[in-house]
Amino acid sequence: MPLAFLLTNAPDSTNLAVAMLIIFGSAKLLEELFERLNLPGIVGEILAGILIGPSVLGWITPNEFTTTMAGLGVMFLLFHVGLEVEADELMKVGGTAVAVGVLGVVVPFFAGWGLSLLWGKPNMESVFVGVALTATSVGITASVLAAKGLLNQTASKIILAAAVVDDILALLLLGVVTSVAAGTVDIIELALTSLMAVIFIALVARWGRHAMGHVVRFLKGKFRVGEGEFSLAMVLLFGLAALSVKIGVAAIIGAFLAGMALAEAAPRRVHDLNHGVTELLVPFFLANIGLHLQLAVFRDSSTLWLGLALIPVAIASKIVGCGLGASGHGRIVALRVGLGMIPRGEFCMVVAQVGLGLNVLTTNTYGVIVLMAIVAAMMTPPLLKLAFRGGAEEISSQNEPSMPS
Amino acid sequence: MPLAFLLTNAPDSTNLAVAMLIIFGSAKLLEELFERLNLPGIVGEILAGILIGPSVLGWITPNEFTTTMAGLGVMFLLFHVGLEVEADELMKVGGTAVAVGVLGVVVPFFAGWGLSLLWGKPNMESVFVGVALTATSVGITASVLAAKGLLNQTASKIILAAAVVDDILALLLLGVVTSVAAGTVDIIELALTSLMAVIFIALVARWGRHAMGHVVRFLKGKFRVGEGEFSLAMVLLFGLAALSVKIGVAAIIGAFLAGMALAEAAPRRVHDLNHGVTELLVPFFLANIGLHLQLAVFRDSSTLWLGLALIPVAIASKIVGCGLGASGHGRIVALRVGLGMIPRGEFCMVVAQVGLGLNVLTTNTYGVIVLMAIVAAMMTPPLLKLAFRGGAEEISSQNEPSMPS
Numbered sequence: 011m012p013l014a015f016l017l018t019n020a021p022d023s024t025n026l027a028v029a030m031l032i033i034f035g036s037a038k039l040l041e042e043l044f045e046r047l048n049l050p051g052i053v054g055e056i057l058a059g060i061l062i063g064p065s066v067l068g069w070i071t072p073n074e075f076t077t078t079m080a081g082l083g084v085m086f087l088l089f090h091v092g093l094e095v096e097a098d099e100l101m102k103v104g105g106t107a108v109a110v111g112v113l114g115v116v117v118p119f120f121a122g123w124g125l126s127l128l129w130g131k132p133n134m135e136s137v138f139v140g141v142a143l144t145a146t147s148v149g150i151t152a153s154v155l156a157a158k159g160l161l162n163q164t165a166s167k168i169i170l171a172a173a174v175v176d177d178i179l180a181l182l183l184l185g186v187v188t189s190v191a192a193g194t195v196d197i198i199e200l201a202l203t204s205l206m207a208v209i210f211i212a213l214v215a216r217w218g219r220h221a222m223g224h225v226v227r228f229l230k231g232k233f234r235v236g237e238g239e240f241s242l243a244m245v246l247l248f249g250l251a252a253l254s255v256k257i258g259v260a261a262i263i264g265a266f267l268a269g270m271a272l273a274e275a276a277p278r279r280v281h282d283l284n285h286g287v288t289e290l291l292v293p294f295f296l297a298n299i300g301l302h303l304q305l306a307v308f309r310d311s312s313t314l315w316l317g318l319a320l321i322p323v324a325i326a327s328k329i330v331g332c333g334l335g336a337s338g339h340g341r342i343v344a345l346r347v348g349l350g351m352i353p354r355g356e357f358c359m360v361v362a363q364v365g366l367g368l369n370v371l372t373t374n375t376y377g378v379i380v381l382m383a384i385v386a387a388m389m390t391p392p393l394l395k396l397a398f399r400g401g402a403e404e405i406s407s408q409n410e411p412s413m414p415s
Numbered sequence: 416m417p418l419a420f421l422l423t424n425a426p427d428s429t430n431l432a433v434a435m436l437i438i439f440g441s442a443k444l445l446e447e448l449f450e451r452l453n454l455p456g457i458v459g460e461i462l463a464g465i466l467i468g469p470s471v472l473g474w475i476t477p478n479e480f481t482t483t484m485a486g487l488g489v490m491f492l493l494f495h496v497g498l499e500v501e502a503d504e505l506m507k508v509g510g511t512a513v514a515v516g517v518l519g520v521v522v523p524f525f526a527g528w529g530l531s532l533l534w535g536k537p538n539m540e541s542v543f544v545g546v547a548l549t550a551t552s553v554g555i556t557a558s559v560l561a562a563k564g565l566l567n568q569t570a571s572k573i574i575l576a577a578a579v580v581d582d583i584l585a586l587l588l589l590g591v592v593t594s595v596a597a598g599t600v601d602i603i604e605l606a607l608t609s610l611m612a613v614i615f616i617a618l619v620a621r622w623g624r625h626a627m628g629h630v631v632r633f634l635k636g637k638f639r640v641g642e643g644e645f646s647l648a649m650v651l652l653f654g655l656a657a658l659s660v661k662i663g664v665a666a667i668i669g670a671f672l673a674g675m676a677l678a679e680a681a682p683r684r685v686h687d688l689n690h691g692v693t694e695l696l697v698p699f700f701l702a703n704i705g706l707h708l709q710l711a712v713f714r715d716s717s718t719l720w721l722g723l724a725l726i727p728v729a730i731a732s733k734i735v736g737c738g739l740g741a742s743g744h745g746r747i748v749a750l751r752v753g754l755g756m757i758p759r760g761e762f763c764m765v766v767a768q769v770g771l772g773l774n775v776l777t778t779n780t781y782g783v784i785v786l787m788a789i790v791a792a793m794m795t796p797p798l799l800k801l802a803f804r805g806g807a808e809e810i811s812s813q814n815e816p817s818m819p820s
Contacts (some may be wrong), residue, residue, distance in 0.1 A: 018628075025657070025660060026483060026486045026487065026490075026666065027490070027653050027656035027659075027660055027666040027669070028653075028655040028657040028660065028661075030487075030653040030656075030657075031650065031653035031654050031656075031657045034646075034649055034650065034653060035650045035654070038640065038646045038649075038650065041640050042638065042639055042640050042643070045639035045640055046639050051640055074479055074480070074681045075479070075483055078431060081431045082431070082435075085431075085432070121537065126780035153463065157641065170756050220416055233447065234447055234450035234451050234456075235443065235447050235450055235456055236694075237690075237694050238447070240691070240694055241439075241694070244439055244443075244695060245436065245439065245440045245443065248432050248433075248435040248436035248439060248440065249436050249440070251431040251436075251467065252430070252433040252435075254432075255430060255433065256431055256433075261431065261432045264432070270780045282446075282687050282688070282691065283687070283688075283690060283691030283694060284691060285642075285688060285689030285691065286645070286687065286689060286690065286691030286692050287691050287692050287695050289641075289642050289645055289646070289688060290649060290692050
């Protein structure tokens with residue numbers, strides 16, 4: 011009856027239950043506290059990660075377990091968001107999304123590169139700082155918008171579609187930069203990867219909903235196992251996430267597409283069961299961001315100043331770049347899109363780790379990048395709250411709450 | 416936006432989505448197939464683990480990820496079972512449960528010890544084989560009973576209560592045997608651990624429900640975060656599981672107690688959300704059992720014969736021992752209890768690993784113990800199905816389905 015890794019006297023006791031309690035409990039406690047202080051709960055959850063992490067209490071160190079749970083958390087979050095979004099509506103803002111995605115990668119890249127050069131950092135290290143500023147961590151924004159029932163606003167649709175574009179471009183850029191740093195550039199492979207990614211996403215976005223409608227109708231009542239529709243949804247989620255990874259984009263892109271494909275076909279019961287999983291796992295995604303903070307590197311004052319300078323640059327470059335891309339929809343939408351694209355997260359850690367591995371990044375600059383990601387992530391929810399306070403920016407948009415809570 | 420470990424080009428790419436797809440997908444597929452062939456779905460899920468594991472396809476090797484997911488799976492399974500069980504009803508069969516638990520540990524222990532001695536194995540190795548036969552993996556039985564809506568049958572209640580007793584005794588026995596093998600026996604510490612465990616379980620079982628009733632009533636409507644009751648349930652689940660581990664019993668005991676404590680107080684919504692998590696995670700628990708099969712050791716014919724002899728001994732000793740303990744409730748109940756206590760699982764792996772670590776167990780005997788656990792686990796569902804086919808064994812029992820599926 012007992013479990014290997016749960017026994018105090020077992021060979022490899024990792025105390026799963028204790029880790030679950032600390033991470034989930036602290037995140038939820040601080041979320042509740044923040045909500046009571048009229049502050050965004052998500053910021054509380056990231057703060058919980060900082061508090062229990064190596065820089066403050068030292069209870070939890072980022073490891074395979076926290077990374078796995080965080081990865082599942084953001085996958086389920088994007089799946090949940092996909093379930094609430096109308097694919098057709100997302101397609102309508104496709105042009106704007108491409109502009110937002112492109113400008114939201116280009117502007118931050120050059121801004122980060124330039125700032126780091128100004129600080130006297132070597133060119134290759136500065137390029138990596140630029141790349142770290144590119145990819146938006148849409149999970150933060152999606153979480154705020156879902157919780158407030160704002161997923162069907164025009165700005166929200168642009169943000170979600172742009173995040174897909176943004177992800178492809180940022181990964182491509184990381185690929186190019188990594189090859190250059192390692193001295194092995196394969197333009198054909200990079201072009202092929204991006205072409206495959208675009209085809210995959212276009213196919214699923216265009217035909218996925220239709221196909222899943224047929225599949226779900228065909229299988230209706232045919233399952234012998236309990237909750238067969240839910241199992242089917244999970245298989246689609248993991249399947250498209252795995253395919254995304256194989257093709258070369260992030261798993262959450264596949265998760266998002268899977269959600270969109272099932273948005274109409276999945277019965278209410280699937281939404282509810284999936285909501286339970288999402289509620290359990292998302293705090294691990296948010297706390298994990300805070301877990302990575304390393305305060306020790308900021309004893310070096312030059313590092314501290316670079317960190318303090320990089321934060322406004324990271325924020326302003328996304329507001330400017332993405333805002334410009336969305337300017338056709340009016341000033342309010344452009345601002346909301348710009349603010350929604352601010353958060354950085356997992357991608358920064360990847361870039362920083364790749365840079366460390368190639369010996370182009372110092373551990374100090376690694377710390378700076380992580381600090382920037384955490385602060386940007388924490389500043390987004392309050393800014394979004396302010397920007398969306400005016401309610402719907404157009405009368406035609408459906409503003410129904412999408413997350414019963 | 417992308418995730419470190421999901422990127423094909425990331426430093427430590429472990430392909431989370433692919434692993435999720437393979438394990439969950441294969442388990443559900445074989446469950447569906449088995450149900451269609453009128454075989455127990457659970458057996459299909461364990462078989463999926465064997466197929467994707469090192470002995471057949473080699474797609475998944477047991478690692479920290481599979482162990483973590485399996486551990487969460489069985490924790491949520493027992494929490495789910497606890498939610499469906501009435502604590503008072505369990506208390507009523509307490510005397511029988513103690514008898515079943517004690518005899519269900521003593522008889523298999525001596526049977527396994529004796530058989531191994533007969534095979535000419537050294538005494539200490541034989542003692543470890545005996546210990547490996549003691550603890551029931553109640554997750555298998557609970558899963559069958561929950562799926563068939565049989566949790567409130569007398570036999571089911573006895574099994575659930577006896578599994579708690581069984582777990583304490585088996586852990587105690589492992590503690591004694593390990594100390595003897597390592598040459599460091601601390602009787603006082605062992606006595607203290609068991610005393611603490613008994614006090615903890617008695618306190619939670621007796622007062623937990625009452626206390627949680629007050630807590631839930633007090634907090635009703637006071638949460639600012641969405642799904643506050645669900646978060647509270649999760650904190651109780653992880654909290655009691657962690658406490659169990661700290662005290663020296665298995666995390667699932669705490670999970671089960673947490674479920675029982677919340678059975679009445681938790682609103683329907685908490686049951687539903689938790690059901691989603693359980694549906695997602697339980698296949699990982701079941702497939703993980705199959706993953707551990709190592710066929711290579713059975714090329715040695717003496718090992719193969721020991722394996723083939725140990726399986727009936729493992730099964731018969733639980734039927735006899737536990738059946739005797741429950742004989743006061745009539746022959747049908749005694750048989751059902753005996754059959755329900757057959758499955759072995761995670762505990763066997765622990766014993767085998769401890770034995771390997773102390774150099775008292777050979778890798779061949781390790782393989783034998785794992786084989787026994789897997790076969791015993793796979794034989795239980797069909798046997799239970801037969802034994803419970805007659806329906807309720809007494810008119811007074813509530814036989815309502817407890818798992819909407």
